[in-house]
Structures are given as C-alpha cells and as structure tokens.
Amino acid sequence: MQGRKAKIDPVTAQVIGGALENVAIEMGHKLARMSYSSIIRESEDFGAALLDAQGRQLCESVDSTPLQLGPIPGYMRGIFRVMEERGETFAPGDVVMHNSPYHGASHGPDVGFCVPVFRGEELIGFSFTTAHHLDIGSLHPGSTGIVDAVDAYAEGLQFKAVKVYDAGKKNEAVWQILRDNIRAPGMVVGDMEAQIAACRAGAERFVEIVEEFGLEGVNAASEELMDYSERMLRSRIAELPDGVYRAEGFIDGFVDSPNENEKDLKIAVTLSVEGSDIHVDFEGTAPQVDLPINMPFEGTVDVAVYLTIRSILLDSALTEYVPQNDGLTRPVRITAPKGTLTNPIFPAPTIARFCPGNIVADTVMRALSEVAPRNVSAGVGNLKVVAYSGLVGEDYWVYMDITEGSYGGRYGKDGMDAVDTLFANTRNNPVEDIESHYPLRVDRYELRDDVASGPGRWRGGLGSIRQISFLEEGRFALEGDGHRFAPWGIFGGEEGIAGDLLLNPGTDGEQHLPSKIPDRRMRAGETVRTVSPCGGGYGDPLQRDPARVLDDVLDGFVSEENARKQYGVVLSDGGVDAAATASLRERMAGERA
Known part of the structure; x- marks a missing residue:
C-alpha cells in the first residue's frame, strides 16, 4: 500500500x-x-x-x-x-x-x-x-x-x-x-x-x-x-554492541581437481552492527568457479543471512512469536563483490549451491558468536544430497536422498543429532517409502557412534550413516561438503568430526570418495555409504557434567577410552569414579595451561 x-x-x-x-x-x-x-x-x-x-x-x-x-x-x-x-x-x-x-x-x-x-x-x-x-x-x-x-x-x-x-x-x-x-x-x-x-x-x-x-x-x-516484525528485530539488534565482527569458513570444493582455485574455497564474512542496523559483507570470499557451487546472491546467499540473523536474535524459545514477513529484511543490508562465490556472474553454474549456502549461514553465525554467545551453536555438520536413478525399459526412475547433518553444541544444550541443518530443515525419507518405490535397499541407517564428536561442555551433535545398495543397475551422483573441514568448536570446545563417503564398503573394492561426485554408473549389488559430519563442541570439555559423559558412554556414543581422553572422566563399575575424575581433570587442565 x-x-x-x-x-x-x-x-x-x-x-x-x-x-x-x-x-x-x-x-x-x-x-x-x-x-x-x-x-x-x-x-x-x-x-x-x-x-x-x-x-x-x-x-x-x-x-x-x-x-x-x-x-x-x-x-x-x-x-x-x-x-x-x-x-x-x-x-x-x-x-x-x-x-x-x-x-x-x-x-x-x-x-x-x-x-x-x-x-x-x-x-x-x-x-x-x-x-x-x-x-x-x-x-x-x-x-x-x-x-x-x-x-x-x-x-x-x-x-x-x-x-x-x-x-x-x-x-x-x-x-x-x-x-x-x-x-x-x-x-x-x-x-x-x-x-x-x-x-x-x-x-x-x-x-x-x-x-x-x-x-x-x-x-x-x-x-x-x-x-x-521489523521493530522486534531492530530491538534485538540494538542490544548488540556496535562494532565490526569477522569470521571465515571453508568449502571443500573439488578436492581431486588439478586446479588449486577449485578447492579449499573461503567464505569471508564481515558483520557490522550500528544501532539497529546490520550490514553483512562478503568481501574476501573466493572468486566464482566454473563448477556449480556458486551461489545466487538473491535466492541463496540473502536467505542464508536473513535466516541466521532472525533465528539467533529472535529465537522462538526466548522471545514471543514474531511473524515471518518482509519486515524482517529491512534492518539487514547484504553486499558481496560481483564475480565471487556469493555473487556470481551469469552463466556461472549454481545448481549445487545448497551445501556452500549452509557454510555461508554457519559462518554468519560464527561472526555473531562474539556478541550473542548464548544464542549460537558451534560449527554445524553439513548435509549430503544424493541423486539415485535408473532405467526400466524406456522410463527413468529418479530418487533424491538427503543424509542429515548435525548441530554444534549450544549454551546449556548438546548439539542436535542427525537433523537437517540451518536453511534446509527438510525431513528424512522413511526406509519403507524408499524400498517400496525404487530398486534400492537401505542396509544401514543409524547414528555415528564412538567418534568423540565435538567434545565440549556441551558436545556436538552426532551425524548419521546411511547405506544404500542397488538391486538393479543404476546411477548415483552426490553433492556434499565437510570432508576436509570439520565443524568448528567454540569457547574452548573442540572441532567435530568430518564426513565421509564410501563406495562398496567392506569389500575389496572399497573406496573413500570426495564430497562431490558427478554421475556414476552402479552395478546391481554395489553400495553407497554416506557419513555426515558431527558438530563442534561448545565450552571446555573438562567442565562437562560427568553424569552426562556416563550417559553418552551407556548410549554407545562415546567409548570409555574417549571419556577419559576427551573429558577427563574415569568410569569404574558402571559409574563415575569421582575422585579419579577430579584428579585426572586437574592434571589435564594443568597440561593444557
């Protein structure tokens, strides 16, 4: 009007x-x-x-x-x-x-x-x-x-x-x-x-x-x-100290490329707070590449920024309901140099923009952690998206599978296990639906265990494992990230665990593959296993409640060895040895200091 x-x-x-x-x-x-x-x-x-x-x-x-x-x-x-x-x-x-x-x-x-x-x-x-x-x-x-x-x-x-x-x-x-x-x-x-x-x-x-x-x-x-909605967001921005806050994140890129400019690609974020306004600038981000991990500035990059700022500053667990509408974009200005990953020039390809966009959101969150420490999580485990397909006579079948990632630890809470993260927020596809519609069999679908995921006062979330076998000849291709750069820890928390992708695991033909795979033909009986990253830890692992460490051991998430090594918790006779734990933690803290 x-x-x-x-x-x-x-x-x-x-x-x-x-x-x-x-x-x-x-x-x-x-x-x-x-x-x-x-x-x-x-x-x-x-x-x-x-x-x-x-x-x-x-x-x-x-x-x-x-x-x-x-x-x-x-x-x-x-x-x-x-x-x-x-x-x-x-x-x-x-x-x-x-x-x-x-x-x-x-x-x-x-x-x-x-x-x-x-x-x-x-x-x-x-x-x-x-x-x-x-x-x-x-x-x-x-x-x-x-x-x-x-x-x-x-x-x-x-x-x-x-x-x-x-x-x-x-x-x-x-x-x-x-x-x-x-x-x-x-x-x-x-x-x-x-x-x-x-x-x-x-x-x-x-x-x-x-x-x-x-x-x-x-x-x-x-x-x-x-x-x-605009007033509500501005009121929360105004509570932040004016200043300039920076963070960097990295995309795997194409690790098997002979071109060094196509791997280990930087996302640079400079976040400026002035009054009730925020300016997010991507100066310093890597140049665009001739492969489709470039991100549309309007449609992906701006959405990652708006979502992250709104989610952190207007967390529904801490504030009243705020309607989602155009008013929430008014306090936020976003800029990115043309010709970079975050503002590519046509006809640069962009179809695989999803995982890089998650890293944009993750890096914006890292920049905000300095001024909103209790509203952020540690580093997030990225997702994988797999396209399975095949022919039946002249007709194609096509299925898209999303392997959940994980959140980093948060103030007062562990990271969420095996969930779609940040701007994805989709649901997993039930095993029964997959097997009833496609010539695929889901052999494994479970949490990663005993990986000491993101040790911290509040540990990082566990990633998931999904293993799918082809019952007939077909194909697969994959977009993912997080094999080279583990989710970051924060405030003394440690890094999480990187992801993985295995072809035909447990056989003589087992291969570890990078996080991005173009179309590949598969024979009947061959298998793809996706392993998603585990989130980073929040806070000093030596401050984690020993009872929570024990719970993780009993759940199979952490071994007794890692309970001792990562958290300084000594277990004995199915419980916590309080005296031995206090002694070990004191010694470990001294060594770290």
Whole structure:
C-alpha cells in the first residue's frame, strides 16, 4: 500500500494475520498431499506463501523449508523485472512459472509457480509456491549431483516468468516442452500441477479474507505486522554492541581437481552492527568457479543471512512469536563483490549451491558468536544430497536422498543429532517409502557412534550413516561438503568430526570418495555409504557434567577410552569414579595451561 498508512487496531491486525497464515499452511498441506515425489510428499522440500500486490511476503507455510520460503519475494521481484522488460502484465487466470537463479530463484530445480490474485479487475496480491523437482532436463539424471555442469545451460531447463496459463488458457506448448525434456515427466509434471492447484486454493482463500475484512483492512493489517516484525528485530539488534565482527569458513570444493582455485574455497564474512542496523559483507570470499557451487546472491546467499540473523536474535524459545514477513529484511543490508562465490556472474553454474549456502549461514553465525554467545551453536555438520536413478525399459526412475547433518553444541544444550541443518530443515525419507518405490535397499541407517564428536561442555551433535545398495543397475551422483573441514568448536570446545563417503564398503573394492561426485554408473549389488559430519563442541570439555559423559558412554556414543581422553572422566563399575575424575581433570587442565 502506497502513501499514508491506514490505521488498524492490533487485535484485528493479528486476527487478519492469523487468517492469512492459515491460508499459507493450507496451501502447504494441499501441495504435500497432492504431490507424486517423495522429496515434496515426505521431505517437504517446498514453500508456500502469500504476497501483497507489491510482491512483499505477508505470511508463509510453517511446514515448509526456509530455503524454499525465503527466496519467494526474490522470485517475485525477478518475475516483475522480466515481465517489465517484455512489456507483459498480469491478468486474471494467469499462472507464471519461474526458476531463473539470476532472477531471484534459489536454483533451477526449485521451480516457482505464481498465481496473481484479482478481486474483480483489481490485482490485490499473489499466491506462490516453490518446490524441488527431481529432474529438470539437466546434464545428468536427477537434479542434484550435477557437480560437473560447466554453465547454467548444462543445469537444465530455464524458465523466466513463463505463463503456463495465459488469462486462463493453458499454454500447451510449454507443457509439451516439459514432458519432452524431463526424464520422469509423469512425476515432475504431476508435482508442478500440484503446485498450481495449491496456488489457486491460496488465491481463493485470499479473496475470501479480503471480502470479509475489506482490502483496506487487509492492507493495513499487513503493514502493521511488517512494521511489528521489523521493530522486534531492530530491538534485538540494538542490544548488540556496535562494532565490526569477522569470521571465515571453508568449502571443500573439488578436492581431486588439478586446479588449486577449485578447492579449499573461503567464505569471508564481515558483520557490522550500528544501532539497529546490520550490514553483512562478503568481501574476501573466493572468486566464482566454473563448477556449480556458486551461489545466487538473491535466492541463496540473502536467505542464508536473513535466516541466521532472525533465528539467533529472535529465537522462538526466548522471545514471543514474531511473524515471518518482509519486515524482517529491512534492518539487514547484504553486499558481496560481483564475480565471487556469493555473487556470481551469469552463466556461472549454481545448481549445487545448497551445501556452500549452509557454510555461508554457519559462518554468519560464527561472526555473531562474539556478541550473542548464548544464542549460537558451534560449527554445524553439513548435509549430503544424493541423486539415485535408473532405467526400466524406456522410463527413468529418479530418487533424491538427503543424509542429515548435525548441530554444534549450544549454551546449556548438546548439539542436535542427525537433523537437517540451518536453511534446509527438510525431513528424512522413511526406509519403507524408499524400498517400496525404487530398486534400492537401505542396509544401514543409524547414528555415528564412538567418534568423540565435538567434545565440549556441551558436545556436538552426532551425524548419521546411511547405506544404500542397488538391486538393479543404476546411477548415483552426490553433492556434499565437510570432508576436509570439520565443524568448528567454540569457547574452548573442540572441532567435530568430518564426513565421509564410501563406495562398496567392506569389500575389496572399497573406496573413500570426495564430497562431490558427478554421475556414476552402479552395478546391481554395489553400495553407497554416506557419513555426515558431527558438530563442534561448545565450552571446555573438562567442565562437562560427568553424569552426562556416563550417559553418552551407556548410549554407545562415546567409548570409555574417549571419556577419559576427551573429558577427563574415569568410569569404574558402571559409574563415575569421582575422585579419579577430579584428579585426572586437574592434571589435564594443568597440561593444557
């Protein structure tokens, strides 16, 4: 709403805000229940939101993942920009498809669908969904592990604000292009149609709310809630000491590359606090590479920053509920030099931006640790994303598997074990679902144990192990990180444990592979084992409660040897030997000093 803001009482604003949020939640439920693929149906790798006529986010589905929800306003800005360049406008009955990483999208497989919401002839807002699609016609089967794409064109089909429905009429040519160029068209096109149906349901509910409260009332409530969210974040920023805070993180890159510029890649963060404003600058970050671990500045990097700052400063366990909307972005300014990993120049490939983006978030958190020590965790264990695929006659099957990572220790709490971290927040896929739909068998799915993960007063979380065997000939490709750089410890805590990837473990053909693997053919009976990192420790391990060390030993997470070596805890007869522990800890502390 432009010009003077209409007044509205806070109770009515909250009622309207709650109604809008319930619409977004309903959109998410409908999308998940109508989808064909496990990545949407089970892992919930999707986003659903309502926006106002200016493209500002009003609400979101709480069941979605931040990396799908966060970019939606950027998708909308990209659509505005492209349509303005073409001289196009929105009309009732339109459905717009968009996935350009250089126009706000997170990466090509995360396809957005937008339905403009009209009340009569007046455009009043937008209903929007995004979702990850399991094939997008790229260089290799699947839409992850395309880690050898040379440019954006090798990453799959690109759609820049394409009307798949134009004033209510279906654009059959576009749908035919999709079916002709996607390896699993029944599943992928079915998921896209589910997105459109969810968007249309959201648009109908949006109009119902406007009919009940009036457009002026809905706009006033939206302005009030955005202002409120902005005030809440600014109040927390203002509590931080003004100053400049820096941190560095590193991406494995391509460790088997002969080019030194493609491995051990730095993410540099300078975070400046001034009053109630934060400026996050990525000056010093490594230059972009000709491989797809570059990250779209708008769609990935900005989302990682916004999510980290909001999560740390407005932790829902410590503060009242704060609505997620465009107001939360106003106090934060983000800059990154062009031509770097965090602001690449088209057509640099970006499809494998997920794991590097997690490191961006992790490094921003590390920079904030100096001024918000009780709100951060130690270093986070990154995820792995594996694309499994194969042919049955002329038809492809495609499956995407996410191996959970782990969080570092936190003030007063151990790190969370085997969870999707930071801006991922997807769910794992049940073993039963995998084995009932694909020629794969899950041989192992368990926590890592006895690895002394991130020793600290509060230990790092345990990573997971997932081992999958091919029952028929097929292929796999993988995007991951965290094999060369273990999650960092903090405030005296120690580093966590790096990840691993094994091909055919326990056989004569066992191989340890790097964290990024392009498409690779597999024979029936061959096996892939993913091992995710364990988070870093928080605080001095010698201050850890001996009873908690004993619990970890009894659970099989830590051996008695590591209990003594890492924590200075001596166990005897199934319990803690308090005198021996005190003596050992005193000696270890003296040696460290």
